[in-house]
Amino acid sequence: MSARKDYQRKLEVELSDWDDRIKKLDALAEKAKPEDKAEYTEHVEHLKARQKNARKKLEELKQAHDSIWEGLKDSIDSICDDLVNYYESVYSRFKD
Numbered sequence: 001m002s003a004r005k006d007y008q009r010k011l012e013v014e015l016s017d018w019d020d021r022i023k024k025l026d027a028l029a030e031k032a033k034p035e036d037k038a039e040y041t042e043h044v045e046h047l048k049a050r051q052k053n054a055r056k057k058l059e060e061l062k063q064a065h066d067s068i069w070e071g072l073k074d075s076i077d078s079i080c081d082d083l084v085n086y087y088e089s090v091y092s093r094f095k096d
Contacts, residue, residue, distance in 0.1 A: 022051065028040065040094060
């Protein structure tokens with residue numbers, strides 16, 4: 001299997017895992033104190049938007065010509081790193 005296909009498959013699994021993580025945070029937001037609920041819900045919505053952006057880039061990658069997929073990969077990696085960092089920041093707030 002090509003490196004590109006391996007990367008696509010890996011990314012699909014990661015984005016699927018993000019569904020579960022975001023659902024857990026969404027459940028925590030629902031249980032939050034009323035004064036915190038709106039803030040937590042907003043963070044969850046931001047995570048969903050970032051995940052949606054990553055999925056959009058994955059679809060672009062699937063359609064991209066072989067000559068540019070490496071550049072898209074770098075862009076997707078950056079988006080995923082941002083998603084991880086934002087999630088960790090939000091999750092630490094939820095735990096407190």
